[in-house]
Each structure stands twice: as structure tokens, then as C-alpha cells.
Amino acid sequence: MRALEDPQGVAVSVYDGIRRDWRWDGTDDRSLCLARPVQDLELSPAPVVDQLPADEDTCLRACDVLQLPALAGSDGAREGLSAYVRQGEHWAGALESISASRPPKWWEDLRDVARDRIGGEAEFPWRCGPWTRFGTEVQSRPFVPRPSPAGLSTDELLTLLADDRTEDDTKFDALRGLNGREPVAELIPLLPSLGTSDGRRP
CATH class of the missing domain: 1.20.50 (Pheromone ER-1)
Structure with missing residues (x-):
């Protein structure tokens, strides 16, 4: 209720909640919950975009939060994500986050960027996502089973x-x-x- 009555007054708390990792383990996924205040209160995505150049965990958390505003038509969120894929350090994870939640037509323009950047990676952390669609051979990491x-x-x-x-x-x-x-x-x-x-x- 307080947020609805004073959106700008709670903006700092919303952004701080996104910046901090409150999860208690890796399966606690709350990106949608964190994104809804940004979307519903019509807050600027810029402070979340500003978190992208941080460490990998913070970057990917910000990517996941930005997906909802991007899908809803926020140019700031969409352009911030695309710009990070073009220049950011953790660009591969960001691109996978984008491809997991947005229609292909919204990220296929990053095909050439991805191909160029893959060539500059000493060891590419293949996971999943758009690589097959981009015509890039997907390499699997060797599976090393842990003892049960x-x-x-x-x-x-x-x-x-x-x-x-x-x-x-x-x-x-x-x-x-x-x-x-x-x-x-x-x-x-x-x-x-x-x-x-x-x-x-x-």
C-alpha cells in the first residue's frame, strides 16, 4: 500500500532489494517478484541496468529482473540488456537470460555480436540458449559425477x-x-x- 501511495519514495528500497542477494540457496528464484515493483510502479530501469557491470551473480540477477520491463515495452530495459551483451564482461549469461524469456525476434540482432565475442573467449562457459539458433557449435563440459x-x-x-x-x-x-x-x-x-x-x- 505504501508503495502504491508513494512510488518514488520507495524507489530506493526497491532498487536496494534488487541489488542485494536475499536468496538462501540457488533454487530460490525471485526475479519476477523483484521486477514487479519496477514494472507496476513505473520506476526507471536505469538503476537496475547500472548493476549489470558488477560481479557475475549481480549481473545475472539484474538481467533476470530486467526481463519483465523489457517484455512490457521498456526501451530502457531492452536497450540496456542489448548494450551489455555487446560490451559487458558476463555477456554470455546475459544473452542466455534474454533468450530464455523474450521472443527470438527481439534478440536475433545480436547474432553477429555473439559470434564475434565467442571468438575472443579463451574458455567459453557453454550452458544452453541461443547458440544453436546462431549456428554456433555447442560444446558440452565433461560431466564429472560426484559421489552420492x-x-x-x-x-x-x-x-x-x-x-x-x-x-x-x-x-x-x-x-x-x-x-x-x-x-x-x-x-x-x-x-x-x-x-x-x-x-x-x-
Whole structure:
């Protein structure tokens, strides 16, 4: 209600909410929820576009938020995304975000840009998206299976979690494995060390 009564007054809070990553894990996708205030309150997409040159996570989060205004006809959102694909560091992820939510006719003009930029990548992070449509050979990363925690005992899973050398993905698997078992008090002292290795997510 406050937002509807004073759109410009809450703009700073809306933009700040988009800037901060409130997700508790990688499956918590709230881009539509964050985009609706920008769209419904008719706020400028410019402050969100300004977030694109940040680190990759911030960039891709801003890309996802900009999709709704772009689809609704916001030239600022659409042009900001296209300009970033042409010049930005994390352009491939941005292009994949665009292609996932917008009709092909809205991003096919980036075909030549994508082909040129692919040639300048030492190691291209192929994922999915417009590459086949652009006539670019899609390369798959080799799949390296991680050991399943299902066959490990609770003590073995706790040992993995306590080891500083254990990779984040393995820790996630170990925690999922423990999630379906009886609670263990030995997990409590490990909690301070269970954030991701980059310190960004608890």
C-alpha cells in the first residue's frame, strides 16, 4: 500500500532489494517478484541496468529482473540488456537470460555480436540458449559425477563437512544426505564453517 501511495519514495528500497542477494540457496528464484515493483510502479530501469557491470551473480540477477520491463515495452530495459551483451564482461549469461524469456525476434540482432565475442573467449562457459539458433557449435563440459552421500554413514558425512578441503558442492550433498536422517548434535559445532568457500552464502 505504501508503495502504491508513494512510488518514488520507495524507489530506493526497491532498487536496494534488487541489488542485494536475499536468496538462501540457488533454487530460490525471485526475479519476477523483484521486477514487479519496477514494472507496476513505473520506476526507471536505469538503476537496475547500472548493476549489470558488477560481479557475475549481480549481473545475472539484474538481467533476470530486467526481463519483465523489457517484455512490457521498456526501451530502457531492452536497450540496456542489448548494450551489455555487446560490451559487458558476463555477456554470455546475459544473452542466455534474454533468450530464455523474450521472443527470438527481439534478440536475433545480436547474432553477429555473439559470434564475434565467442571468438575472443579463451574458455567459453557453454550452458544452453541461443547458440544453436546462431549456428554456433555447442560444446558440452565433461560431466564429472560426484559421489552420492546415500552410501555414506552419518559419521562419514560429518567428516566431510568438517574437512576444510571439501568442495562446496560436496558439502551441499552431505547436508542433503543428513537432512533425511535423525538429527545429530555433532552438526551444531560445524555450522560456522558451513558457508560457501567464497564467504557469500551461509
